[in-house]
Amino acid sequence: MxxxxxxxxxxxxxxxxxxxxxxxRGDLMRAVMFxxxxxxxxxxxxxxxxxxxxxxxxxDELGDYLLRIGLSxxxxxxxxxxxxxxxxxxxxxxxxxxxxxxxxxAPIPVRRLFHARFFRTVGQSSWMVVIFLAPVLMGVxxxxxxxxxxxxxxxxxxxPFAVIPVAAGTLATLFLVNTxxxxxxxxxxxxxxxxxxxxxVILLRFIRPEQLLKVESLPDLTDFFSTLQSxxxxxxxxxxxxxxxxxxxxxxxxxxxxxxLWTTALAAIVVARMACERWYFAGFSRAQEAPKARFTRLxxxxxxxxxxxxxxxxxxxxxxxVKTFLRDVSQWSQLLLLVALVLLYLYNFRVxxxxxxxxxxxxxxxxxxxxxxxxxxxxxxxVAVRFVFPAVSAEGPAFWIIRTSPVTxxxxxxxxxxxxxxxxxxxxxxxxxAANQFLGVDPFLKIMAAAAIFxxxxxxxxxxxGLGARYPRFNADVTQVAGxxxxxxxxxxxxxxxxxxxxxxxxxxxxxxxxRARRAPLGIAQQWLMGGCFASAAALSTAIWVTSMRSGxxxxxxxxx
Amino acid sequence: MIxxxxxxxxxxxxTAVNGVSLDxxxxxxxxxxxxxxxxxTTTLRMIAGLLKPTAGRIEVNGHDLATDPEAAKASLxxxxxxxxxxxxxxxxxxxxxxxxxxxxxGRGMGDRVREMLALFELGQWEHELVESFSHGMxxxxxxxxxxxxxxxxxxxxxxxVGLDPxxxxxxxxxxxxxSERGVAILMSTHTLEVADEMCDRISIxxxxxxxxxxxxxxxxxxxxxxxxxxxxDGSRHGEEANQLTAVFLKLTGGTALQEIxxxxx
Numbered sequence: 001m002x003x004x005x006x007x008x009x010x011x012x013x014x015x016x017x018x019x020x021x022x023x024x025r026g027d028l029m030r031a032v033m034f035x036x037x038x039x040x041x042x043x044x045x046x047x048x049x050x051x052x053x054x055x056x057x058x059x060d061e062l063g064d065y066l067l068r069i070g071l072s073x074x075x076x077x078x079x080x081x082x083x084x085x086x087x088x089x090x091x092x093x094x095x096x097x098x099x100x101x102x103x104x105x106a107p108i109p110v111r112r113l114f115h116a117r118f119f120r121t122v123g124q125s126s127w128m129v130v131i132f133l134a135p136v137l138m139g140v141x142x143x144x145x146x147x148x149x150x151x152x153x154x155x156x157x158x159x160p161f162a163v164i165p166v167a168a169g170t171l172a173t174l175f176l177v178n179t180x181x182x183x184x185x186x187x188x189x190x191x192x193x194x195x196x197x198x199x200x201v202i203l204l205r206f207i208r209p210e211q212l213l214k215v216e217s218l219p220d221l222t223d224f225f226s227t228l229q230s231x232x233x234x235x236x237x238x239x240x241x242x243x244x245x246x247x248x249x250x251x252x253x254x255x256x257x258x259x260x261l262w263t264t265a266l267a268a269i270v271v272a273r274m275a276c277e278r279w280y281f282a283g284f285s286r287a288q289e290a291p292k293a294r295f296t297r298l299x300x301x302x303x304x305x306x307x308x309x310x311x312x313x314x315x316x317x318x319x320x321x322v323k324t325f326l327r328d329v330s331q332w333s334q335l336l337l338l339v340a341l342v343l344l345y346l347y348n349f350r351v352x353x354x355x356x357x358x359x360x361x362x363x364x365x366x367x368x369x370x371x372x373x374x375x376x377x378x379x380x381x382x383v384a385v386r387f388v389f390p391a392v393s394a395e396g397p398a399f400w401i402i403r404t405s406p407v408t409x410x411x412x413x414x415x416x417x418x419x420x421x422x423x424x425x426x427x428x429x430x431x432x433x434a435a436n437q438f439l440g441v442d443p444f445l446k447i448m449a450a451a452a453i454f455x456x457x458x459x460x461x462x463x464x465x466g467l468g469a470r471y472p473r474f475n476a477d478v479t480q481v482a483g484x485x486x487x488x489x490x491x492x493x494x495x496x497x498x499x500x501x502x503x504x505x506x507x508x509x510x511x512x513x514x515x516r517a518r519r520a521p522l523g524i525a526q527q528w529l530m531g532g533c534f535a536s537a538a539a540l541s542t543a544i545w546v547t548s549m550r551s552g553x554x555x556x557x558x559x560x561x
Numbered sequence: 562m563i564x565x566x567x568x569x570x571x572x573x574x575x576t577a578v579n580g581v582s583l584d585x586x587x588x589x590x591x592x593x594x595x596x597x598x599x600x601x602t603t604t605l606r607m608i609a610g611l612l613k614p615t616a617g618r619i620e621v622n623g624h625d626l627a628t629d630p631e632a633a634k635a636s637l638x639x640x641x642x643x644x645x646x647x648x649x650x651x652x653x654x655x656x657x658x659x660x661x662x663x664x665x666x667g668r669g670m671g672d673r674v675r676e677m678l679a680l681f682e683l684g685q686w687e688h689e690l691v692e693s694f695s696h697g698m699x700x701x702x703x704x705x706x707x708x709x710x711x712x713x714x715x716x717x718x719x720x721x722v723g724l725d726p727x728x729x730x731x732x733x734x735x736x737x738x739x740s741e742r743g744v745a746i747l748m749s750t751h752t753l754e755v756a757d758e759m760c761d762r763i764s765i766x767x768x769x770x771x772x773x774x775x776x777x778x779x780x781x782x783x784x785x786x787x788x789x790x791x792x793x794d795g796s797r798h799g800e801e802a803n804q805l806t807a808v809f810l811k812l813t814g815g816t817a818l819q820e821i822x823x824x825x826x
Contacts, residue, residue, distance in 0.1 A: 297688075316661025320647060320654075327649040327690075397645035401706075404609045404639040405662035406631040560613035 008108070008116035011099065030485040033492070042135040049139030057143065067140070068246045074136060075238035078129045079165055085125040086169025093121045094170065094280070095177055095287045104284065114276045118170060118269065125169070126162035133158060137245070144249050153248035157258065160265030161241045167268030174275055177283035237261060298323055313407050317415040324394070331478060334386065342431060345375070349438040366513055369441040370506050373449050376432045377456055377498035380424060384464040385490050388420035390481035392468045392556070399474055409556035417465045417549060425457040445509060448534075452505055455541035459548075460494055466548030467493075470555040497544060504537040562587050562745050563608060563637075563714045568617035570603050577603040579769035581617075585714070585745040590736060592760035593749040596813050600769040601718075601749045602642075608716050608747070609639040622713045635663060638707030640717040644699035648692035652683055652702055655691060656709055663710035677705040682731060696723040704732065714745040721755055733759060753805045767813050780808050 052070075056063035094100075094117050103113060137154045140146075233239060240257040247254035305319050325331050349372070392413070395402060402412055432453050436446045471486025481487060508530035515522050522530070563585040570578040578600040585591040595601045606612040608619055610630055619626040624633035646655055656674040660666075665673070678684045681701040691699065700723050707715060720736070721729045736759060740746055750756050756763055757777055765773040765780070773783055 312661050312664055312666040315666075316658045320650060320658045323654065324647055324649040397643070398647050400609075400611060400639075400641055400645065401647075401659065402662070403611050404634060404637075405659070406633075406635040406664070407662050408631065560611065 006116075008103065008113065009120060012120060030488070033485075033488055037488075038131070042131070045132065046135040046139040046142075049136040050143045051139075053140045053143035064246075067249075068242065071140075071245055072239050072242035074133075075161065075241040076236065078133060079161075079236065079238040082126060082129055082162060082165040083169055085129075086121060086166040087172050089121045089125040090117075090166070090170045090173040091177070093117045093124065094173060094276075095284055100284065104281075110277050110280055111273060114273050114280065118166070118272065121170065122162055122166045125166055129162065130158060140245075140249070146249055147251075149251075149253075150245070150248045153245060153253075153258070157241045157244050157261060160261040161237055163265040164237045164261075164268050167265070167272040170272045171275055174272075174279055174283055177287055178279050237264060240264075298326060311411075313411055314415045314418075317412065318419055321391070321394075321416070321419050328478075331387075334479070338383065342379070342427070345379070345431070346434055346438065349435040365439050365441050366445055366510075368439050369436055369445040369449060370502055370509075372432060372435045372439070373452060373505070374498060374502050376428050376435075376449075376453060377460075377501065378495070379431060380428045380453075380456060380460050381491060381494035381498065383424055383427065384420070384460050384494065385482045385487050388416075388424065388461055388464040389468040389487055389490055390473075390478045391416040391420055391465060392552075393472045393474055393476065393481045394478045396474050396478075403559075410553050413465060413469055413549065413553050413556060416468075417461060420465060421457060421461045424461050425454065428453050428457060442513060444512065448505060448509055452501060452537065455538050456498070456501060459497060459541035459544040462545035462548040463493060463497070464490055466550075466552035469552030497540075500540065501537055504533050504540070508533040562620070562622055563591075563716070563747050564620040565604070565608065566618045566620075568604065568607060568619065569615045570600075570607060570612065571615045576769055578607070578614075581766065581769070581771055583747070583764060583771070585747045587713070587743045587745050588740050589761045590740050590746045590748060590759050592756040592763035593747055593766065594751075594753070594756060594763055594809060595766035599766045599813075601766055604766070605716050605718055605747070605749055609637070609641075610634055635710070636713045638710070638712035638715040640704055640707045640715065640720060642718040642722060644696070644703040646691050646699060646703060646706075649690060651688050651690055652678060652694075653687040655702065656706055659706040660709050665710055673709060677709050680708075680735065681705040682728075697725060697728050700724060701728060701732075704735070708735070708739065712744065715739065715747070717746060717748045719750055719752075720748060721750070721752055729755075753809060757805045765809065765812055773812050777805060780805070780812070783808075783812070 053067060056067050056070075059066070138151075141150045141154070144150075237260075240261045243257040244254045244261065247257075301322055302319060305315055305322075308315065308318075310318065349368075429450060432449050433446070436449055467486050467490045468481075471484060471489070473481050473484050473486075476484065511526060512522065512530060515526070563583070565581060565583045568578055568581045568583075569576065581600070581604055583591070583593075583604075593601055593604070603612060607614050608621070608626070610626060610633070614627075619633075621633040622636040624636065626633045647658070650658065653674055656677060657670060660670055660674065675684065675687070678687050681704060683698065683701055683705065686694070686698065691702065694702065700720075704717075704720070707717075717736075720732055724732060733755070736746055736748075740761075748756075748760065760777070762774065762776055763780060764771050773780055775783065
């Protein structure tokens with residue numbers, strides 16, 4: 001008995017439909033929130049690409065040239081995301097998915113299984129790229145008053161453009177699963193994370209953005225364009241997609257590149273299918289074998305935590321949390337990406353050439369100190385949503401152990417808070433102090449920023465732990481909890497909090513610096529205002545910290561209802 | 562000792578547990594039987610502190626679970642039906658963590674952990690990650706955690722599921738030994754042979770209410786049956802279990818099912 005491959009996609013489609021039909025608490029709010037954010041982002045992308053294309057229109061041939069390079073750049077960026085996403089998704093759909101055990105025991109030819117899994121992988125790994133790409137291309141089309149053929153070409157270009165990296169990702173996954181020791185599939189994610197981080201760093205270094213910032217280099221147009229064109233190679237599908245769309249914008253049809261896209265996509269499917277027919281089962285079989293799991297004993301951790309002045313319960317909770325985190329490759333490997341981004345962030349401050357504007361250097365540096373504070377706040381929010389917010393959910397189905405033990409939910413949640421606070425506080429303090437040092441900002445601002453980060457860490461970690469307890473996802477993969485309703489709610493509140501903090505700290509600080517530049521002393525009223533603003537910032541942080549934790553504890557206690 | 566009084570649990574308009582009272586004395590193994598959806602899981606989850614009763618009172622070793630939950634939980638061991646544990650800890654680390662939650666610490670901890678691992682035949686796996694354990698091994702690890710802090714009462718849900726015959730025999734022996742030492746054990750099971758072999762008394766729950774309670778013989782009498790006669794030559798347990806099945810089906814209204822079973826058999 002055989003099944004056509006769309007039949008194999010049916011459970012996925014039906015499950016999605018049933019999920020859509022089933023209403024859960026917060027579904028409407030989540031839909032509204034995600035919908036609003038999505039619409040906002042799409043609208044901004046549309047407006048941005050429309051504005052940019054309209055501006056470029058004024059430069060005739062130069063504008064055309066820049067638009068052409070811009071399209072190739074756009075597709076190159078999406079290509080790298082697609083390639084990474086495809087490997088991660090293929091690993092899950094082809095090798096780790098639970099339903100494979102059922103499907104592989106059914107009389108289904110590998111070819112059909114491949115087709116079903118492949119199209120599912122294409123859909124899962126490319127939907128986000130398509131959502132971002134669509135408004136950008138619509139903006140370009142609108143600005144150039146393009147006809148229907150442009151939009152049709154866009155669709156027909158995007159399809160093979162998404163298929164090629166997914167086929168390549170499937171092949172890469174097939175190779176890795178067959179090469180690495182069995183049951184190390186999740187470890188592959190770490191490797192992918194590293195590769196992605198490295199490629200990101202290389203890509204950004206490739207562009208050499210600091211060169212574009214140098215005014216004196218701008219007159220040398222040859223260098224400028226060669227800098228722009230350096231990563232655009234005619235051998236990549238991103239170039240073919242860009243060329244096809246540019247030709248369509250001009251009212252023509254670039255058969256060569258359009259044909260290259262489609263033939264490569266179809267050939268890639270055939271090659272991937274042949275490889276799967278040959279090596280898929282061997283790879284899947286290897287992934288099922290269960291040799292002894294390799295792990296680190298982390299004995300030093302027991303000794304270290306044992307020396308801390310903690311109660312027995314908190315000590316054991318801390319040891320368990322840290323060991324679980326460090327032994328889960330999918331969790332800690334994301335830290336590598338974070339480290340890469342932090343290094344890039346600091347590097348940017350290091351190379352920032354503010355002395356180009358001699359009269360404004362001091363002012364700009366101090367403005368940058370607040371930009372830095374804001375950025376550190378957003379980094380803090382991102383780290384908190386990814387690593388602190390899922391802390392309660394990370395207990396997973398084993399949460400019964402805590403709930404049936406004589407440990408109060410208060411003890412449990414506070415333990416989660418302190419475990420999350422330390423790394424977040426250290427990371428963001430180092431980031432802020434180092435960046436301000438590189439910038440050479442005023443000492444007053446350095447101290448103020450360090451103090452602000454201290455308070456913000458308590459507030460944001462408290463908010464993350466509290467909301468994580470209010471909206472736990474015990475059955476979800478920890479790496480995906482950040483994208484849940486609670487995670488989004490946290491990000492929105494965190495961003496608002498960071499903005500309010502910058503306003504509360506920025507205004508009195510600028511007043512202080514302004515008076516000092518004028519060599520005028522601060523009046524009593526101004527001093528009170530300054531103190532009031534700083535006290536408000538501290539009070540706001542403390543209030544968010546305490547109320548979030550309290551509501552989190554209450555939510556955990558209510559779970560018994 | 563476990564004592565529950567007039568326990569009620571409702572979910573909206575649905576009443577899952579309706580006025581259940583139960584008393585498990587020190588040293589007693591008390592079977593808790595009932596068909597699927599009868600209210601067994603809800604009752605056990607309330608005793609373990611995972612669910613809050615709508616009404617009624619639960620006492621564990623003299624501590625009221627509502628007013629003094631930490632003390633009640635500290636003297637209770639809970640063994641769930643599915644052994645979900647932290648996969649990234651080793652067996653030894655898991656037990657040390659579990660002991661820590663119950664306030665155990667210090668030098669004696671290591672010895673106690675090794676003692677429990679040896680008791681449940683997991684000694685050689687002390688330094689292996691839980692994720693590489695089979696279902697039966699995880700089940701035994703959960704049981705060793707439940708007995709680690711020397712509880713005076715234990716609530717256990719389907720203890721034999723996933724265990725091989727040797728593992729099942731081991732668990733039966735451990736439970737008997739614990740009850741001899743005065744531990745009160747409340748055990749829910751669908752395996753009537755296990756209930757028949759191990760339980761001093763049995764309560765049968767149906768639609769949220771206790772419909773029968775007593776020793777196996779008392780239940781047989783209630784259902785109008787008789788105890789099997791003749792010497793206990795090993796086959797008697799199977800015979801008794803079959804009889805208990807008949808009693809169970811008769812009391813819970815499943816006789817039609819049994820007739821089908823017999824016709825097919």
